Amino acid sequence: MKSLRRNDLVMLGIGIVIFAVLQVLITERIMSSFWQLNVIIIGINVIMAVSLNLINGYTGQFSLGHAGFMAAGAYISVVLTTFFHVPFALALIAGAAGAGFLGFLVGIPTLRLRGDYLAIATIGMSEIIRICIMNIDYVGGAAGFKGIPHNTTFAWVFFIMLFALFFIKNFVNSDGGRACLAIRENEVAAESMGVNTTKYKVMAFTIGAAFAGVAGGLFAHSFYLISPNSFTFMQSFNYLIMVVLGGLGSITGSIAGAFVVTFISAALASWPEFRMIIYALALILLMFYRPQGLFGYMEITDYGPFRKILKKGGRDDG
Amino acid sequence: MAEPLLKCENVSEVFGGLKAVSDFNLYINPGELVGLIGPNGAGKTTAFNLFTGVYQPTTGTITFAGESLLGLKPYQITQKGIARTFQNIRLFAELSVLDNVKIAFHSHVKYGLLESVLRLGRYFGEEERIEEESKKLLKIFHLEEHADEQAKNLPYGAQRRLEIARALATKPKLLLLDEPAAGMNPQETKELMDMIEWIRKEFGLTILLIEHDMALVMGICERIYVLEYGSTIAEGTPDEIKQDPDGAIHAIKGISLTVNQGEIVTLIGANGAGKSTTLRTISGLLKPKTGSITFQGQDIAGTPAHKIVGLGISQVPEGRRIFTEMTVMENLDLGAFIRKDKDGIAADKKRVFELFPRLEERQEQVAGTLSGGEQQMLAMGRALMSRPKLLLLDEPSMGLAPLLIKEIFSIIEDINKSGTTVLLVEQNANMALSIANRAYVLETGRITLSGDAKKLAASEDVRKAYLGG
Known part of the structure; x- marks a missing residue:
């Protein structure tokens, strides 16, 4: 078990090195402002993908409404910072709490549904959130919310992303995470092993929604203006693509998925019509040759070189 | 005699007008090994589903260690100390053999959400204990070399053993085994019988098992209930059941039919x-x-x-x-x-x-x-x-x-x-x-x-x- 703690420290170290390198590239203006923004978007998308993976990949509950929770977090936090001048950190926490609470409320009735039905119900839920926002003049309605302070920096995104990754990694490697995996594998058997399946489904949904809320807050404060149209169903679908591409049930996969998808969209920004074709082609090829996603259920720590670095790394070692 | 551990009185279960179980009575004393036999469709698995809260009885009462089980969810019943295996194996197929057992310790884990995500307090100690106990169980069931394999890749007999190991990890007082020997060859069945006897002593268990393999049932059960068309038609020791004319299961009764030439x-x-x-x-x-x-x-x-x-x-x-x-x-x-x-x-x-x-x-x-x-x-x-x-x-x-x-x-x-x-x-x-x-x-x-x-x-x-x- 000591090596688990050691692994965490090694991973944290690697994270800080990556941060330092990117931060230097940004402050020395080696990276163009276009790519600076995209690095931030990648970080936000990693939070979105990994939190959606907790619901879809680990717990096996097919949700397609992640953008709705992101919208809730975004609007709660921008109202607090712009109108009430609440410190950024507090506004982010409030956004997370609000989105998490919404996830909890929505989760209790909808998580009785399975598969396609749950997917449809969650799409409906996120559309309701979006359309509600669109009709509230206080937050700018359909025209969008203007005058948001530019609080989101690379450091904020990176460290919150790191926190989200550690939080979800630790959760899935604990008893609660095992309960979620058991639900995904066989609900009847999970129940008969003493797992309160409703409780853990709602828990996974709430945690996922709360992180989507934080990501929403970070996203909103990267721009001067946000509009409800940034949080459509297509956006939810985008996050699902990241998760499926990387592998349902792999944190490493979600990071890779978020990175690849964001990178492709950014690189093809000047040819938007090709972007969708390449997306679609990539997905078709993936389903043919690697339906379990890039990483399947594996983590980067399960692979050879990393096992050596981390000595007895991986989740099953003590 | 002590108070029965499980007692089931006048239980009926009706599915859309059809009686799957009717006026079912059964008791099991602490430490007993009891068999439940009967033809296909007699209601044996339905009885298990009633004991474990998968179904709620239409009428009747079920008590466990003096407490009523009515209205409890399956996970609550597991927490009270009843564990089961499934006739059609229900392992967590994609997960490792070790994780299959670890999940079953769920009700006995003494750390919360915060401790697990922040890796504080009891997390490490508890995980170590679960790992150790899981490995001990795997060893008993000769599954220790398979610990890191996915459960779905185990041979059939090993999957059946893993189901029992997993059920034991919930630390039950009463273990319900639904056709544990189904699909096993005679050698495997013999080993299974010895294993059931052994875990019963080692873990101080009370066991109720459904089985079609009469050699197994007659060999290890102390008492047997015979179920037919949803009601118990006989109860007694294996010897009594063998001699009891009612104990024989009538698949057909007093049938008269004629077939004329050319029809x-x-x-x-x-x-x-x-x-x-x-x-x-x-x-x-x-x-x-x-x-x-x-x-x-x-x-x-x-x-x-x-x-x-x-x-x-x-x-x-x-x-x-x-x-x-x-x-x-x-x-x-x-x-x-x-x-x-x-x-x-x-x-x-x-x-x-x-x-x-x-x-x-x-x-x-x-x-x-x-x-x-x-x-x-x-x-x-x-x-x-x-x-x-x-x-x-x-x-x-x-x-x-x-x-x-x-x-x-x-x-x-x-x-x-x-x-x-x-x-x-x-x-x-x-x-x-x-x-x-x-x-x-x-x-x-x-x-x-x-x-x-x-x-x-x-x-x-x-x-x-x-x-x-």
Whole structure:
């Protein structure tokens, strides 16, 4: 078990090195402002993908409404910072709490549904959130919310992303995470092993929604203006693509998925019509040759070189 | 005597008008090893589902260690100390063998969400303890080398053992085993028996098990309940059950039916009504407890199956049972096994090929590679090769496409026209009644209706129950 703690420290170290390198590239203006923004978007998308993976990949509950929770977090936090001048950190926490609470409320009735039905119900839920926002003049309605302070920096995104990754990694490697995996594998058997399946489904949904809320807050404060149209169903679908591409049930996969998808969209920004074709082609090829996603259920720590670095790394070692 | 650990009084479970379990009574004392036996569909698994909260009883009470279990969810019942295995294995297939067991410690984990995500306090100590105890359980069940494999990749017997290991990890007082020996070979079953005895002592368990393997049940159970049509019909020690006439399970009771020469008679009824049992009793695979069976004036009750074939009764069993490793031709030759007349055999083979041209095209093909419909044809052809006077057909339409069913039934009519009497058991009551002269309706082992097939097909009761309204 000591090596688990050691692994965490090694991973944290690697994270800080990556941060330092990117931060230097940004402050020395080696990276163009276009790519600076995209690095931030990648970080936000990693939070979105990994939190959606907790619901879809680990717990096996097919949700397609992640953008709705992101919208809730975004609007709660921008109202607090712009109108009430609440410190950024507090506004982010409030956004997370609000989105998490919404996830909890929505989760209790909808998580009785399975598969396609749950997917449809969650799409409906996120559309309701979006359309509600669109009709509230206080937050700018359909025209969008203007005058948001530019609080989101690379450091904020990176460290919150790191926190989200550690939080979800630790959760899935604990008893609660095992309960979620058991639900995904066989609900009847999970129940008969003493797992309160409703409780853990709602828990996974709430945690996922709360992180989507934080990501929403970070996203909103990267721009001067946000509009409800940034949080459509297509956006939810985008996050699902990241998760499926990387592998349902792999944190490493979600990071890779978020990175690849964001990178492709950014690189093809000047040819938007090709972007969708390449997306679609990539997905078709993936389903043919690697339906379990890039990483399947594996983590980067399960692979050879990393096992050596981390000595007895991986989740099953003590 | 101490207070029973599990007590179940006058429990009934009704599914949409059908009583799966009725007035079911059972008690289990602490430390006992009790068996629950009975035919398929008797309600054994339903009883397990009632004890574990998967179903709620329609009436009656269930108490465990003095507390009522009514209204509790399955996970709450597990926390109270009842664990179970499943008849159709329900492992967490994609997860490792070790994780399968670790999950089952869920109710005994002493750290919360915050401690797990922040890796504080009791997290490490608890995880270490769970890992250690899980490995200990895997060792008991000889699964320790498989710890890191995915559960779905285990051999069948090992999957059954993992189910028991996982159930034990919930630290139960009462362990419910649903057909633990299903699909195991005799050697594995023997090892399983020893293992059940051992874990019972080692963990101080009370065990209730459902099993069809009578050697296992009679060998290790201290008391046995016999379930039939949802109620307990006998209870006692293995020796008492063996001697108790009520203890014997009546799949069919007091059935009287006649089949006249040249007729097609059909026997229809729900699953588990006793249709196949009736056929198997006529063909000599089963011996009737009481009553007589007369064929052409000769009493054949209790005559061995192979002699009955010689008398002119041939059966096409449910699920075809062709010799899958042999060619079509070899299958047909085996059908004529008891005959010595070479010319007659050749003539009959020709007749079979006339009835089933597809078999002629495929005479050298290995039977296992035939389609379902062709296998049914082969099973019928094989039965005809003994030149039977009476052909017993058990569910010839099972698993076939509608068009093929039509074809098979028109062939049955042809066989009948050429002078073979037919007794047909069929789930597809519509088809069966359309070609039969007369019909019998079987319900829970008794004949409830009989008469002209066309009249029965028109009757309100039959339409509702078997023809889909």
